Amino acid sequence: MDTHSALFEQGRKRLEALRQLPPRQETSLQERMLKLGITRRDFMKWSASVTALLALPLPFTNLVAEAAELADRVPLIWLHLAECTGCSESLVRTDTPNLDSLIFDHISLEYHETLMAAAGWQAEENLEHALHAYKGSYLLAVEGAVPTANNGTFLTVGCKGHTGMEIIKEAAEGAAAIISVGTCASFGGVQAAAPNPTGAKGVYEVVDKAVVNLGGCPPSEKNIVGTLMYFVMFGRLPALDMFNRPKWAYGARVHDNCERRGRFDAGEFVEKFGDEGAKEGYCLYKVGCKGPYTYNNCPTERFNHHVSWPVLAGHGCMGCSEPNFWDDMADFEKPLGRQLIHGLDATADTIGGVILAATVVGIGAHAVASVFAGSKED
Amino acid sequence: MNQRVVIDPITRIEGHLRIEVEVDENNVVQKAWSSSTLWRGLEVILKGRTPMDVGLLVQRICGVCTYSHYRCGTEAVENALGLKIPLNARYLRSLMQTSLFMHDHIVHFYHLHGLDWVDVVSALSADPVKASQLAHEYIHNPIATSDGELRAVQERVKGFVATGKLGPFANAYWGNKTYKFSPEQNLIALSHYLKALEVQRVAAEMLAIFGGKQPHPQSLVVGGVTSVRDMLSPARLQEWKQKHAIVQDFIERAYKADVIMAASAFGTEPSVLGGVAIKNFMCTNEFVIGDQEYIFQQGVIMNGDLSKVTDVNPDLIAEDVTHSWYSADKAQHPYDGTTIPNYTGLVERDTVYGKLPTLDGDNKYSWVKSPRYDGEPVEVGPLACLLVNYAKGNKVVVDAVNELLQVTGLPVAALFTTLGRTAARMVQTCIVAKHGLETFDALLSNMQSDEATYIEPQIDSSKEYVGHSMIEAPRGLLSHWIRIKGGLVENYQAVVPTTWNAGPVDANGKVGPYEASLVGLQLEDPTKPLEVIRVIHSFDPCMACAVHVMDYKGQSLGEFRIDPNAC
Numbered sequence: 001m002d003t004h005s006a007l008f009e010q011g012r013k014r015l016e017a018l019r020q021l022p023p024r025q026e027t028s029l030q031e032r033m034l035k036l037g038i039t040r041r042d043f044m045k046w047s048a049s050v051t052a053l054l055a056l057p058l059p060f061t062n063l064v065a066e067a068a069e070l071a072d073r074v075p076l077i078w079l080h081l082a083e084c085t086g087c088s089e090s091l092v093r094t095d096t097p098n099l100d101s102l103i104f105d106h107i108s109l110e111y112h113e114t115l116m117a118a119a120g121w122q123a124e125e126n127l128e129h130a131l132h133a134y135k136g137s138y139l140l141a142v143e144g145a146v147p148t149a150n151n152g153t154f155l156t157v158g159c160k161g162h163t164g165m166e167i168i169k170e171a172a173e174g175a176a177a178i179i180s181v182g183t184c185a186s187f188g189g190v191q192a193a194a195p196n197p198t199g200a201k202g203v204y205e206v207v208d209k210a211v212v213n214l215g216g217c218p219p220s221e222k223n224i225v226g227t228l229m230y231f232v233m234f235g236r237l238p239a240l241d242m243f244n245r246p247k248w249a250y251g252a253r254v255h256d257n258c259e260r261r262g263r264f265d266a267g268e269f270v271e272k273f274g275d276e277g278a279k280e281g282y283c284l285y286k287v288g289c290k291g292p293y294t295y296n297n298c299p300t301e302r303f304n305h306h307v308s309w310p311v312l313a314g315h316g317c318m319g320c321s322e323p324n325f326w327d328d329m330a331d332f333e334k335p336l337g338r339q340l341i342h343g344l345d346a347t348a349d350t351i352g353g354v355i356l357a358a359t360v361v362g363i364g365a366h367a368v369a370s371v372f373a374g375s376k377e378d
Numbered sequence: 379m380n381q382r383v384v385i386d387p388i389t390r391i392e393g394h395l396r397i398e399v400e401v402d403e404n405n406v407v408q409k410a411w412s413s414s415t416l417w418r419g420l421e422v423i424l425k426g427r428t429p430m431d432v433g434l435l436v437q438r439i440c441g442v443c444t445y446s447h448y449r450c451g452t453e454a455v456e457n458a459l460g461l462k463i464p465l466n467a468r469y470l471r472s473l474m475q476t477s478l479f480m481h482d483h484i485v486h487f488y489h490l491h492g493l494d495w496v497d498v499v500s501a502l503s504a505d506p507v508k509a510s511q512l513a514h515e516y517i518h519n520p521i522a523t524s525d526g527e528l529r530a531v532q533e534r535v536k537g538f539v540a541t542g543k544l545g546p547f548a549n550a551y552w553g554n555k556t557y558k559f560s561p562e563q564n565l566i567a568l569s570h571y572l573k574a575l576e577v578q579r580v581a582a583e584m585l586a587i588f589g590g591k592q593p594h595p596q597s598l599v600v601g602g603v604t605s606v607r608d609m610l611s612p613a614r615l616q617e618w619k620q621k622h623a624i625v626q627d628f629i630e631r632a633y634k635a636d637v638i639m640a641a642s643a644f645g646t647e648p649s650v651l652g653g654v655a656i657k658n659f660m661c662t663n664e665f666v667i668g669d670q671e672y673i674f675q676q677g678v679i680m681n682g683d684l685s686k687v688t689d690v691n692p693d694l695i696a697e698d699v700t701h702s703w704y705s706a707d708k709a710q711h712p713y714d715g716t717t718i719p720n721y722t723g724l725v726e727r728d729t730v731y732g733k734l735p736t737l738d739g740d741n742k743y744s745w746v747k748s749p750r751y752d753g754e755p756v757e758v759g760p761l762a763c764l765l766v767n768y769a770k771g772n773k774v775v776v777d778a779v780n781e782l783l784q785v786t787g788l789p790v791a792a793l794f795t796t797l798g799r800t801a802a803r804m805v806q807t808c809i810v811a812k813h814g815l816e817t818f819d820a821l822l823s824n825m826q827s828d829e830a831t832y833i834e835p836q837i838d839s840s841k842e843y844v845g846h847s848m849i850e851a852p853r854g855l856l857s858h859w860i861r862i863k864g865g866l867v868e869n870y871q872a873v874v875p876t877t878w879n880a881g882p883v884d885a886n887g888k889v890g891p892y893e894a895s896l897v898g899l900q901l902e903d904p905t906k907p908l909e910v911i912r913v914i915h916s917f918d919p920c921m922a923c924a925v926h927v928m929d930y931k932g933q934s935l936g937e938f939r940i941d942p943n944a945c
Contacts, residue, residue: 082418084922085392086441086593092485092575093582093592109546113389117493117550119911120385121731126549147418153721156415157394159384161724161735164416190420190438197419197719217594218441273604274464274832281607303591307583307617313590313597314604318434320594326435331428333599 011063014235018070029069053226055248067233071107074232075138077130078112081164082191083144086218087182088114094221095305124158140175142203145184145191149199172207179212186213193326212237213244215321222301223249254291254317257299288333289316296321382729383904390490392442393921398737401904410896411737412880413744414921424870429455429862430600440923444593445478446851454858455600458845464830467602469821472666474585476814480625481581482852483807486918488574494912496567497557498547504561512562517635522573531569551908558643570632577628584621602832626811637804641786649909653796655894656755657682659762664850667816677766684769697747701882712859712871730904745925748881749873757891758854758878761802778805799916839865853918876924879917
């Protein structure tokens with residue numbers, strides 16, 4: 001059986017199993033869509049776009065649609081640790097599907113501090129109830145880093161005053177899968193930048209389970225929703241790269257698909273913000289773009305319903321989906337040049353040399369980086 | 379005997395906030411404590427970095443008013459370097475600020491504050507036809523309130539409630555007697571709650587047009603703005619204006635109408651009629667509509683005296699940490715502020731929920747500092763902005779406030795309440811939506827003769843620079859303060875709106891706005907303190923903003939050391 005048919009079979013079995021679970025809502029998704037004036041055709045279009053997003057072949061569209069219909073069987077618990085809520089804000093912007101659909105129709109959101117109606121003691125009861133009632137089956141999404149210094153007391157949550165570290169360990173234990181949403185939960189983020197005064201760490205560093213990391217500050221809403229749908233559909237995490245990021249989203253460099261790539265290849269660079277090159281849309285490498293060192297789908301998916309992304313707005317990529325980017329890629333308005341960036345030093349070196357020489361363009365170098373970014377599962 | 383009530387987490391806010399109150403035998407609040415329970419230390423992280431990266435980094439203070447910190451940090455550096463940026467860049471920054479205000483205030487009212495006013499379960503028993511008629515009483519052309527639409531909303535939520543599995547609506551305070559909307563009014567608001575989810579997305583897209591993305595836009599640099607192509611594109615400008623129209627329409631036909639509806643229903647509800655207990659207010663200039671022309675003007679009011687407005691004097695700001703988890707000898711001006719962590723923990727005591735760790739109110743109990751203006755606590759935010767400008771006779775504000783008072787039939791005194799604080803945010807949003815277009819027109823006009831968006835900053839590493847920036851964020855007056863030495867950040871402090879409002883009691887026993895707003899509040903059921911949550915939410919708390927601070931030379935902190943030389 002080839003990989004895709006095996007995967008399809010796995011998804012089919014997973015959805016069959018989900019179908020055996022009691023629905024948590026009385027009316028089906030189809031009935032609700034009908035009432036909202038969403039046609040089957042619209043819904044299938046949405047399913048096809050999610051299928052494409054997940055880099056699955058078109059025949060999976062039916063599987064995605066079925067997964068959406070059965071998503072109400074999957075409880076989601078979303079925790080906030082040391083963070084700024086930007087990732088939740090990103091989720092709230094989601095248009096595939098709309099957040100209201102997400103809440104009402106797809107995933108069963110059991111706990112989310114920014115959105116839930118209950119507070120205080122009652123909120124904590126909801127969390128305890130969900131952790132207990134859905135033990136072993138809930139999907140755990142985490143936003144924010146885990147402060148570990150001083151016994152974790154830089155963060156306490158809830159009437160019982162538990163530290164973030166205690167809470168994440170308990171929640172991780174009963175989770176069917178864990179998703180670190182954003183660079184803070186994935187790699188520690190801004191609070192973990194030197195000298196990391198609170199000992200902030202990524203979730204994967206403090207729990208004993210596999211964690212999927214959605215790098216990005218914030219990750220795009222599509223990467224969050226796509227990952228949720230993948231879990232519903234297959235009951236497991238997608239293929240991951242060396243930093244445990246889903247390959248369907250983080251498989252290519254920003255530079256590879258950049259709309260200004262032609263300018264780079266032609267040697268046309270913005271020399272200074274606001275100059276004639278900036279008005280013409282020249283490459284931003286010389287004013288600090290970190291696209292050649294950064295793995296994400298920003299150029300193709302963009303942000304906010306495809307409205308824009310930093311490079312379109314004339315600012316170089318700052319590498320925000322990479323571990324330690326706050327330290328490794330600063331200062332952000334200068335080209336990285338000859339520096340060591342996790343496995344990608346070969347690329348950085350070549351590009352730095354090439355650009356600083358400002359003559360030839362070493363396109364071949366990019367093939368080298370792909371080798372370093374190879375996955376664990378390959 | 380007095381009882382302690384602990385509320386943690388305060389949900390539907392940004393960040394981690396814990397509120398505790400002590401109620402007497404009549405359930406009237408006698409004392410209140412406000413605490414943030416997360417500290418991230420961003421300011422120590424800033425030290426030793428290039429000033430050019432400051433904006434990107436301080437932006438991560440908050441993912442909600444993300445743009446405010448980005449702009450304020452960038453402008454603090456520009457102020458220190460004495461840089462005058464091109465007018466186009468100022469207009470673009472102001473347009474992004476307009477987008478942020480429209481986005482932030484809608485999300486706050488409906489998705490964060492709304493469920494304190496709207497009883498979702500009650501909406502299920504509403505008559506959609508009656509509700510649709512009623513909607514016209516608050517505005518002649520309401521949005522998303524035809525009987526068909528309302529019936530669809532009801533059906534949608536019904537299926538949800540019938541299973542008894544409410545998801546994000548579970549275990550809240552439905553049925554509490556201080557919910558005052560009729561079932562029909564609840565249904566109208568619920569319909570707008572759902573509609574607002576769509577509209578806020580459009581508002582976020584507005585900011586993304588010139589910002590690259592939202593949250594955490596990426597188009598400001600020290601010296602200007604990078605989205606010059608978007609500025610020069612007529613299609614892009616038109617896109618902004620179209621989205622603006624969609625959001626403005628919702629603000630005027632739903633948000634405004636719903637606040638008027640709330641004023642009529644809650645106008646006699648005691649739990650929202652007090653709550654503005656610190657009568658000192660402060661705001662700054664915001665929304666540039668011409669060189670040195672602003673929609674809102676800066677000023678300070680003390681002791682509720684609307685007859686006297688003074689100019690904001692940056693020298694009079696100082697932060698006290700007597701009851702914060704930091705060490706310092708005395709209150710400090712932000713340029714010289716230190717932030718030495720000193721966590722002393724919680725103390726076990728009896729509460730309405732049994733024995734729990736609680737805040738040690740006599741000692742240190744929060745990661746938020748206590749900023750003071752001339753030694754006094756001050757409330758900042760939309761209410762402060764409106765009061766200062768009303769007192770100054772700013773015509774735009776006077777007209778908008780008078781209109782609100784007229785349609786609701788409420789006296790000026792009604793502004794000094796929790797209800798007034800919530801209404802002020804709506805009035806401010808309407809003004810921003812309407813007059814923000816003046817900035818847009820000013821940009822178009824200036825672009826006819828000037829396409830500059832950036833001026834290159836120069837830093838002399840042999841010189842020391844000091845500067846600050848004050849802007850009006852959605853939650854109120856925001857200031858960032860920087861010292862640059864050797865071409866790098868030597869010291870950085872942010873004094874943010876939620877710090878002004880949420881800070882603990884100071885060395886002189888003066889309490890801040892959050893804590894003062896709760897004293898005297900009567901709770902129907904201390905184990906379900908909806909009233910406290912409603913009052914606190916009216917400030918629109920943003921805790922990650924409020925706690926960001928950390929400073930100075932290798933401070934010992936229990937078992938670990940901070941080494942600033944490591945950066």
